[in-house]
Amino acid sequence: MRLNINRRVMLGCLFGSSAAAFLPSCAKIERFRYRMVVVVDTPRGVKRGAAVREVSITSPPKVPMLGEDRGGVGVNGEAVIVDIAPGKTLFALLSGADGQYEFGGRDVSFLFRELAPTSPDAIIELWPVKPVTRRPILENPLPALVTFKDLRDPMSLTRLDANDLASTFGQGVALKEITIQRTDAPVTEEIEQRINWLDDLKRYRTDPSNPFTSRLPRGIGDLKRK
Secondary structure (H helix, E strand, C coil): CCCCCCCEEEEEEECCCHHHCCCCEEEEEEEEEEEEEEEEEECCEEEEEEEEEEEEEEECCCCCCCCCCCCEEEEEEECEEEEEECCEEEEEEEEECCCCCCHHHHHHHHHHHHHCCCCCCCEEEEECCCCCCCCCCCCCCCEEEEEECCCCCHHHEEECCCCCCHHHHCCCCEEEEEEEEEECCCCCCCHHHHCHHHHHHHHHHCCCCCCHHHHCCCCHHHCEEC
16 A cells, blocks of 8 residues: 655744844744665565654755754654564664665655655665665665664674675575655654663763763664654
8 A cells, every 4th residue: 555645844933033023034844754664585484674754854944043953854763673583683774874874864855856756655666776866876875784683782783784684694584675665654663662771872871971871883873763
């Protein structure tokens, strides 16, 4: 079933004092949601997972006020979870395979804008055939893939090679497909039920005496963003 695009536009207008009453500052915020689906071939059959995320695109106001947001792209959502086998789980992060922090928000919005500007139901394939973009050129438009040797231990995060999942998960395991598609479905909120320590990350990071703060592997913060 294909779902129609959910695009909501909000106008936030800020007015200054009476002296500046004729200089309104309006920031335009456009939001849309998309579903990322990850499919993996395994000896036990095809395994798949999906997550819905929301992208917020803020356009800078024509007459910016002091301290006002100048614009940008943000994303609210979490990693795609694929259970490969008992005790073996793959996560497709919000960041990109080459470390692009903005992949799940900015880069995905670029892909929809260039490859499906007028097709709200279009499915964009990221794997096995990578999409080709011109403006801007996205060299490697894939999510970062990771797993944990021990899901209870954030330090056991291990990065995966999309071309060689078998070296980590065993013979016969291979990435089959990654796609994105616009949707009206609610943002997925499941990952904290699987990874209990995600609730503690904020506390860890604000406690300078905790060595865990500076030793977190790159990618931990890309499991979930708000």
